[in-house]
Amino acid sequence: MNHLNEEQLVLYHYGEAQDRGDAAEHLESCESCRANYQALQRVLAAVDNMPVPERNEGYGAEVWRQLRPQLGDRTARVASRWSEVRSLFQLPRWVLAGGLAALVVGAFLAGRFWSQPTPNAAPSIAQAPSPLPLSPQARERVLLREIGDHLERSQLALIELINTRTNGAVDISAEQVLARELAAINRLFRRAAADAGEPGMAGVLEELELVLVEIGNGPVQLSADEFTALRQRVGDDGLLFKVKVVTAQVRAKQRDASRELAANRS
């Protein structure tokens, strides 16, 4: 056997050499390789001396003390979002889902989303099958704000994700939690848009939902290829652009609704 080169010695040291038996035999018989290997062992033994600051016995408890409120915050954050909306409608969550969907349907049917509002539009919304004890204008503003917020959050989440720089695998565990949350909310708006015969908006929301579900339920680790494909789907294939356009339309409507309200009050 030829002399062992440095790479072979390193792999041998870590038990990764393919021909470990041959390498061991060679080291037995070859003084120069043996000396080289011993030098390597001395260096790696010195690395073991790398100091790590000691943690005291209470370190784990301290970590938990700091961590626990953050876990609570996360739960509370999701809960408070629902609670905020729920308190608006004073209804339990499952009714809220139906109510909000009905509200969306009502708004779509009334044509207040994509056409100019008319004085007759408000009664149409009021006639929508909604049990919500709010005025039509208030419902519309809440709805527009909710949809706009949702679309903006989705945009930000996607932008942040596709701008992650990587040379290899990407861990998207944190993004997955948010993606699942957004997908659940998105589903509500998407169904309502479809029921209300708004195929354009429903289409964009469907596309968005597919990507959110894919991110939320996919692997925690994406390979470089998988990440590139996702990035292309979100960025290059125009999903982000479409979401931006819809967001801009919703926000414009929201501004119109606020102006209308201000005019009615004055």
Next chain:
Amino acid sequence: MMEDSDAALVTRAREGDQDAFGVLVERHSTRLFQLAFRMTSNEQDAEDTVQETFLRAYRQLDRFESRAGFATWLHRIAANCSLDLLRKRKRQDESGDAVDADGAEPVLSGAPTPDQYVFHSEVQQTVEVTMKQLTPMERTAFVLRHFEGKSIEEIGRVLGTAPSATKQGIFRAVQKMRRALEPVVNATS
């Protein structure tokens, strides 16, 4: 009284028992800190990494497969968190804005401070400095192999690299370490 196993605690934590997760945190924090410190060479970064690791783990509890071993799973998350941090620091370093908010030394910066020289031996110092000079990929591969004893396959999973590239990463790290350390080790032996 017998201690609950990790698997039993994970099951309880999944059912919403935060105290069960707390026991896991207390049990594994120190070992995670050691890994994170070897990866980042910065005490504060290592502590932050431990926190981030448990946060990610908590959010991902449903994805944990019990056959993998909770400690192994946690260490993989910690290695990923550390790698993310190293890459972030490297980008900051390359863009010239490697300034820590609290003035701490950036991970990939150069020479140690005079105080550190006072408190550490030359060998230890050389190891620390050389570790900081490794690329994030080399450093991850080396720490996971040398200190954690992880397999090439497992390291590749963290790095997203093929076995040959993973081996190359370990080899290059050892080569750099050897070049820097051999003169010091020989002089002191």
